[in-house]
Amino acid sequence: MRLAVVGGIAAGTSAAAKAKRVSKSSEIAIFEAGRFVSVGACGMPYRLSGDIKDPMKLVVRTKEDFEKSGIKVFLGYRVVDIDISKGLLEAVGPEGRINYQFDKLILATGATARKLGVPNEDLEGIFNLKSLEDLLSIENFMAQNEVRDIVVVGSGFIGLEVIDAFVKRGFNVTSVDIVTSVPPNFDEDVVEIVPSLLDSHGVRRIWGVSVIEFLGDGKVKGCRLSNGEELKADMVIVSVGFRPNVELAQKIGLELSVNNSIRVNEYMETSIEGVYACGDCTHSYSAVTGEPIYLPLGSLANRHGRVAGTNAVAGNRVKMPKIAGSSVFKLFNLGFARTGFVEKELKARNIDYDKVLIKARDKAHYYPTAGDIIVKLMWEKSTGRLLGGEIVGPVEAVKRIDVIGAVICLGGTVEDLARVDMAYSPPFSPVWDPVTVAANQALRD
Amino acid sequence: MRLAVVGGIAAGTSAAAKAKRVSKSSEIAIFEAGRFVSVGACGMPYRLSGDIKDPMKLVVRTKEDFEKSGIKVFLGYRVVDIDISKGLLEAVGPEGRINYQFDKLILATGATARKLGVPNEDLEGIFNLKSLEDLLSIENFMAQNEVRDIVVVGSGFIGLEVIDAFVKRGFNVTSVDIVTSVPPNFDEDVVEIVPSLLDSHGVRRIWGVSVIEFLGDGKVKGCRLSNGEELKADMVIVSVGFRPNVELAQKIGLELSVNNSIRVNEYMETSIEGVYACGDCTHSYSAVTGEPIYLPLGSLANRHGRVAGTNAVAGNRVKMPKIAGSSVFKLFNLGFARTGFVEKELKARNIDYDKVLIKARDKAHYYPTAGDIIVKLMWEKSTGRLLGGEIVGPVEAVKRIDVIGAVICLGGTVEDLARVDMAYSPPFSPVWDPVTVAANQALRD
Numbered sequence: 001m002r003l004a005v006v007g008g009i010a011a012g013t014s015a016a017a018k019a020k021r022v023s024k025s026s027e028i029a030i031f032e033a034g035r036f037v038s039v040g041a042c043g044m045p046y047r048l049s050g051d052i053k054d055p056m057k058l059v060v061r062t063k064e065d066f067e068k069s070g071i072k073v074f075l076g077y078r079v080v081d082i083d084i085s086k087g088l089l090e091a092v093g094p095e096g097r098i099n100y101q102f103d104k105l106i107l108a109t110g111a112t113a114r115k116l117g118v119p120n121e122d123l124e125g126i127f128n129l130k131s132l133e134d135l136l137s138i139e140n141f142m143a144q145n146e147v148r149d150i151v152v153v154g155s156g157f158i159g160l161e162v163i164d165a166f167v168k169r170g171f172n173v174t175s176v177d178i179v180t181s182v183p184p185n186f187d188e189d190v191v192e193i194v195p196s197l198l199d200s201h202g203v204r205r206i207w208g209v210s211v212i213e214f215l216g217d218g219k220v221k222g223c224r225l226s227n228g229e230e231l232k233a234d235m236v237i238v239s240v241g242f243r244p245n246v247e248l249a250q251k252i253g254l255e256l257s258v259n260n261s262i263r264v265n266e267y268m269e270t271s272i273e274g275v276y277a278c279g280d281c282t283h284s285y286s287a288v289t290g291e292p293i294y295l296p297l298g299s300l301a302n303r304h305g306r307v308a309g310t311n312a313v314a315g316n317r318v319k320m321p322k323i324a325g326s327s328v329f330k331l332f333n334l335g336f337a338r339t340g341f342v343e344k345e346l347k348a349r350n351i352d353y354d355k356v357l358i359k360a361r362d363k364a365h366y367y368p369t370a371g372d373i374i375v376k377l378m379w380e381k382s383t384g385r386l387l388g389g390e391i392v393g394p395v396e397a398v399k400r401i402d403v404i405g406a407v408i409c410l411g412g413t414v415e416d417l418a419r420v421d422m423a424y425s426p427p428f429s430p431v432w433d434p435v436t437v438a439a440n441q442a443l444r445d
Numbered sequence: 446m447r448l449a450v451v452g453g454i455a456a457g458t459s460a461a462a463k464a465k466r467v468s469k470s471s472e473i474a475i476f477e478a479g480r481f482v483s484v485g486a487c488g489m490p491y492r493l494s495g496d497i498k499d500p501m502k503l504v505v506r507t508k509e510d511f512e513k514s515g516i517k518v519f520l521g522y523r524v525v526d527i528d529i530s531k532g533l534l535e536a537v538g539p540e541g542r543i544n545y546q547f548d549k550l551i552l553a554t555g556a557t558a559r560k561l562g563v564p565n566e567d568l569e570g571i572f573n574l575k576s577l578e579d580l581l582s583i584e585n586f587m588a589q590n591e592v593r594d595i596v597v598v599g600s601g602f603i604g605l606e607v608i609d610a611f612v613k614r615g616f617n618v619t620s621v622d623i624v625t626s627v628p629p630n631f632d633e634d635v636v637e638i639v640p641s642l643l644d645s646h647g648v649r650r651i652w653g654v655s656v657i658e659f660l661g662d663g664k665v666k667g668c669r670l671s672n673g674e675e676l677k678a679d680m681v682i683v684s685v686g687f688r689p690n691v692e693l694a695q696k697i698g699l700e701l702s703v704n705n706s707i708r709v710n711e712y713m714e715t716s717i718e719g720v721y722a723c724g725d726c727t728h729s730y731s732a733v734t735g736e737p738i739y740l741p742l743g744s745l746a747n748r749h750g751r752v753a754g755t756n757a758v759a760g761n762r763v764k765m766p767k768i769a770g771s772s773v774f775k776l777f778n779l780g781f782a783r784t785g786f787v788e789k790e791l792k793a794r795n796i797d798y799d800k801v802l803i804k805a806r807d808k809a810h811y812y813p814t815a816g817d818i819i820v821k822l823m824w825e826k827s828t829g830r831l832l833g834g835e836i837v838g839p840v841e842a843v844k845r846i847d848v849i850g851a852v853i854c855l856g857g858t859v860e861d862l863a864r865v866d867m868a869y870s871p872p873f874s875p876v877w878d879p880v881t882v883a884a885n886q887a888l889r890d
Contacts, residue, residue, distance in 0.1 A: 010876075043811050043871045057811040157870075298876050299869035306890075318890075321864035328868035337868050366488050366502040396841035399873050402880075406851045406865045419766035420851045423773035423782050424744035425602075426488045428844050431455075431743050435847075445751075445763075 001026040003312050004089055004102035006079045006248065008032030009039050009131075010298050011279025012108030013061065014305025015312070016071050019106075023313035028071045029100060031091050033078035036132045037063055042298045044135045045158070049165035055139070058132060074098070084252050084272060104274050104312040107249055107262060108305065111242035111280035111296050116153065119213040125220035126236045129158060141235065148172055151223060151233040153211055154240035155182040157329035157336070162237050164331050167201050174204040174231060176211060176223075186336065187343045189357055190376050190390045193334070201332055206231070242296050244281045258283050259294035267316040268308040276312050278304035287322035287409050288340050288387050289349065295325050324405035328398060333371075335398030339405040340388030343378055352381045356442045360434040362397035364426035373397055375438040377404070377414060384413035393434075400435055414442045446471040448757050449534055449547035451524045451693065453477030454484050454576075455743055456724025457553030458506065459750025460757070461516050464551075468758035473516045474545060476536050478523035481577045482508055487743045489580045490603065494610035500584070503577060519543070527697050529717060549719050549757040552694055552707060553750065556687035556725035556741050561598065564658040570665035571681045574603060586680065593617055596668060596678040598656055599685035600627040602774035602781070607682050609776050612646050619649040619676060621656060621668075628774075631781065632788045634802055635821050635835045638779070646777055651676070687741050689726045703728050704739035712761040713753040721757050723749035732767035732854050733785050733832050734794065740770050769850035773843060778816075780843035784850040785833030788823055797826045801887045805879040807842035809871035818842055820883040822849070822859060829858035838879075845880055859887045 001023065005016045008030040016030050030037065038061040047055050063073040077093030087102050113128030115121055125145065127138050141147075150166050152159050155177045166173045175198060181188040182195075198205055206225060215222040215230065222232045244261040246254075255271035257263035262277040264270055266285065270277050280296035282304065300323060307320040326339040346353045355378045363370035373393030379386050389404035391397075400422075407417045418439035424431055432440070446468065450461045453475040461475050475482065483506040492500050508518040522538030532547050558573030560566055570590065572583050586592075595611050597604050600622045611618045620643060626633040627640075643650055651670065660667045660675065667677045689706040691699075700716035702708035707722040709715055711730065715722050725741035727749065745768065752765040771784040791798045800823045808815035818838030824831050834849035836842075845867075852862045863884035869876050877885070 040809060040811070040871075040876065042869070042876070043809055046809075046812060046871055051813050052811045297869065299866060299878075302876050303866065321866070323866040326866055326868035327870070328873050329870045330872045335873070339868070364485065364488055364491075366485070366497045367491060368496050395872060396844075399841075399868065400844060400847060402845060402848045402865065402867045402878075403851050405868065406848050406862075407855065409865045410852065410855045410857050410861055412855050416855055417851075420847065420854045421744060421748065421766070421768040421771055422847045423771035423784070423844065423850065424487070424742065425773045425775065426485075426491055427775045427840060428773050428780070431485065431487070431747050433847070 001104070001313060002102045003028045003104045003106065004100055005030045005106045005108060006089070007108035007110050007279065007281070008037040008073060009041065009108070009110055009279070010301040011305040011308070012106065013038040013066070014302045015106050015108060015278055015309035016066070017069070018306045018309030019313045020069060020071055022310050024070070026313045029074060030066065030071060031074045031077045031079050031089070033076070034131055034133055035076060037061070037066065037073050037075055039132045040298070041130065041132065044129055044132070045161035045165045047135060048138070048162060049168045055132070055135060079248060082248060082252050084275065105276070106308050106312055107270070107275065107277040107281060108279045109245040109248060109281040111244050113238070114241045114243055116211055116238055116240065118211055120216065121214055123214050123216045123220040124218055125216070125234065126214060126238060128238055129162060130242070145219070145234065147234040149174070149232050149234050151176055151231055151236045153177070153236060153238045156185065156239060156241065157183055157327070159237070159239035160331045161329055162239060163198070163203055167203060174206060176209065176225065176231070177207045178210045180208040182207065183336065185342070186338060186390055187376065190374055190392055191336070193392065194331070197332060197334060242280060244294070246281060249277070249281070258292040261294050263292070266319045267311045268304055268320050269311065269316060276308040278308040284320065284323045284325070287324050287411070290322065293325060295323070295327070297327055321409070324408040326401055326405040328401060330395050333395060334392060335395040337391045337398040337401035338389065339401050340386065340408045341378065342388050342390055346378055346387060351387065353378045353387055354381045354442070356438055358434065358438045358441055360437050361430055362393045362434065363428065364430050367426045371397070373434050375434045377417070377438045377442055379414040379442060384415055386412055386414050386417060400433070403435055414439050418443055418445065446549070446758060447547045448473045448549045448551065449545055450475045450551045450553060451534070452553035452555050452724065452726070453482040453518060454486065454553070454555055454724070456746040456750040456753070457551065458483040458511070459747045460551050460553060460723055460754035461511070462514070463751045463754030464758045465514060465516055467755050469515070471758050474519060475511065475516060476519045476522045476524050476534070478521070479576055479578055480521060482506070482511065482518050482520055484577045485743070486575065486577065489574055489577070490606035490610045492580060493583070493607060494613045500577070500580060524693060527693060529697050529720065550721070551753050551757055552715070552720065552722040552726060553724045554690040554693060554726040556689050558683070559686045559688055561656055561683060561685065563656055565661065566659055568659050568661045568665040569663055570661070570679065571659060571683060573683055574607060575687070590664070590679065592679040594619070594677050594679050596621055596676055596681045598622070598681060598683045601630065601684060601686065602628055602772070604682070604684035605776045606774055607684060608643070608648055612648060619651060621654065621670065621676070622652045623655045625653040627652065628781065630787070631783060631835055632821065635819055635837055636781070638837065639776070642777060642779060687725060689739070691726060694722070694726070703737040706739050711764045712756045713749055713765050714756065714761060721753040723753040729765065729768045729770070732769050732856070735767065738770060740768070742772055766854070769853040771846055771850040773846060775840050778840065779837060780840040782836045782843040782846035783834065784846050785831065785853045786823065787833050787835055791823055791832060796832065798823045798832055799826045799887070801883055803879065803883045803886055805882050806875055807838045807879060808873065809875050812871045816842070818879050820879045822883045822887055824859040824887060829860055831857055831859050831862060845878070848880055859884050863888055863890065
């Protein structure tokens with residue numbers, strides 16, 4: 001059995017490693033077009049902030065590590081063609097063109113950072129932050145240029161993490177976004193604090209406008225906004241989402257699904273038998289509605305990979321569970337977490353929901369490090385089934401989102417959530433945990 | 446409708462406040478024998494540590510607060526007799542003897558700290574830490590005496606919190622316990638780190654011995670141990686558990702249950718109709734086995750109180766949910782959390798369980814504040830049903846015990862737990878949350 005894995009960042013390496021553990025006798029090869037394999041890309045903002053001393057710490061396992069466990073890694077090899085009927089792929093890399101014969105195929109081709117599509121976006125000093133190569137380019141640029149003013153376009157969780165990082169290092173940071181409530185995948189009433197949080201850290205906000213062109217000559221010098229303003233910038237980070245890399249998938253005729261990601265079933269198998277997909281190039285299924293949802297998250301990529309890896313070598317044995325879609329990030333001294341669907345996503349789906357938003361303290365009121373926390377819950381009106389949750393509060397306190405996520409994954413109701421006797425001690429929570437307070441209020445109890 | 450509530454610390458005040466909200470027209474009276482009503486007793490160690498500047502912060506609501514919301518508080522009144530058939534109670538307090546006519550009765554008589562039962566335990570300078578009065582006595586003693594050497598007898602969570610507090614304030618602290626694995630309600634393999642943790646904070650440990658007598662003349666000077674050693678002590682805190690206060694309950698003929706606590710059904714109603722009990726004087730029911738379990742925790746007392754309060758004034762309308770029994774405490778830089786039954790409790794019940802213990806990091810390996818974390822899971826061998834969990838690690842990281850507790854409360858399996866897509870970002874967890882790692886390992890996946 002020969003298994004070819006196309007892409008070796010998170011999902012691909014996870015798939016390959018799992019496949020090897022499940023079937024030691026299989027021959028497994030990873031083709032990774034970039035310079036690095038097995039990258040913890042979510043850590044990159046913490047390298048920009050200076051928290052991580054050596055960027056190579058973000059490489060979880062090296063090519064040599066994989067080869068020691070019997071997995072071949074073709075590093076720097078881009079797969080340019082695949083013939084499914086012959087089980088043959090063609091890749092181009094440092095030592096030329098190679099062909100590889102496979103019985104099973106896993107596509108872990110990832111996603112590409114979206115561009116703004118405005119003039120001069122190719123000026124030096126304008127970066128995305130998706131790959132380790134991006135990170136090294138940014139570091140290289142910053143070492144060779146005098147950078148003081150940084151513009152971050154987009155304020156999803158990566159944009160905000162990057163803002164946090166550059167503020168920590170003392171740069172002048174401006175946040176530009178076309179939306180006016182940030183981050184855009186949270187409900188407005190939950191993230192009302194973000195503007196003052198950014199203000200208090202000296203971040204200039206220009207929201208509700210778009211970048212219409214970049215300015216500069218070779219190197220970026222600034223950008224022009226839709227409100228007419230010209231903004232000085234020594235460097236720009238564009239962080240406005242991802243699109244799945246599906247060129248190869250389309251070439252071999254795979255069906256696509258939500259957000260143009262590769263369609264998979266619950267076994268992570270594509271529309272062609274024996275061909276699997278995992279990670280940012282494909283989708284998950286929602287535990288709330290069962291629908292396919294596109295969430296390019298590192299945690300899901302790794303889960304996908306294990307399922308695809310197992311099934312590719314052992315037959316369709318394990319299912320990818322439906323997901324709550326929980327995610328979390330840190331901005332300065334606050335954490336932001338969400339799970340399931342937030343209110344605006346429920347509205348867009350015409351789901352008949354009810355909601356509650358409570359403000360509380362994350363620890364006992366007399367405990368010195370207690371801070372404000374917001375918990376919002378959404379549930380199905382007719383059944384009480386939990387549909388989503390959002391938490392904003394002191395950094396680690398928001399990880400209790402996973403309790404809400406667990407109840408969603410198990411198909412529970414807001415009453416089930418209220419029943420959970422959360423652990424209490426003054427350094428951890430008030431006697432009524434904020435999650436319980438929200439659930440009780442949902443029950444009007 | 447007249448409701449009498451005997452006891453006004455946590456459960457009693459919670460019951461009274463809830464009853465008033467449910468039935469505004471009811472006349473509700475709280476009888477509290479002590480000097481304070483509505484005390485957040487779990488905060489007392491954080492007053493001893495100096496974290497809380499004013500001990501009165503531990504009073505959540507005052508007598509005046511209650512009276513403003515229409516609840517009478519008889520402060521300093523001890524209920525000495527109850528005639529159920531006549532609906533009459535007799536209490537003795539600052540202004541003498543009073544009688545109170547009631548339709549419904551709630552007993553929230555709490556628990557008393559256990560004594561060691563050794564000679565000279567009544568010497569000045571030997572304290573329990575159960576009530577706010579205890580705390581003020583300790584503070585008063587420390588203000589009037591030169592205290593340098595403190596012996597803490599018992600090392601359950603309160604004993605350890607007290608040790609943490611006194612170490613923080615620079616005292617010489619010795620921990621004495623009859624057991625050799627601490628805290629005793631955790632499995633030994635989970636808390637192996639505690640000895641070195643105490644050692645590194647300069648706490649002397651004398652475990653596996655008991656105190657056979659206290660030494661001193663009026664004031665405590667030390668104690669003699671079962672190993673023959675004499676230990677110097679300027680002050681002693683005895684923290685060796687609680688026994689429910691059931692004198693009144695027995696007087697009126699209520700049945701008792703586990704640990705001699707007042708027997709209640711799922712409505713928190715005792716063996717006599719119309720008489721309810723809540724808090725440390727009564728028990729809960731386990732979500733794992735359905736059995737009555739005695740857990741004198743502040744979080745449960747408040748839950749009990751709301752149920753008893755509602756049902757007393759509105760008929761048996763709400764049920765006290767079965768509990769996972771989750772609890773948590775902090776010792777120096779580590780948190781300790783448990784839920785369900787730990788291994789030794791499952792053994793004692795002859796339950797056919799399986800288990801896993803994993804060691805991981807609580808955050809991404811490259812994140813600067815990442816620390817070691819242990820997660821242990823127990824599940825039913827035949828069904829996979831989750832039975833219990835223990836977590837030890839960086840303080841706030843252990844609050845993820847609630848995810849395990851939630852799955853237990855919902856009757857889920859270890860596979861259900863593995864399926865929960867936990868929120869990930871480097872400052873919060875590794876890409877595979879330690880809880881998921883443990884659950885995956887349980888499934889040998």
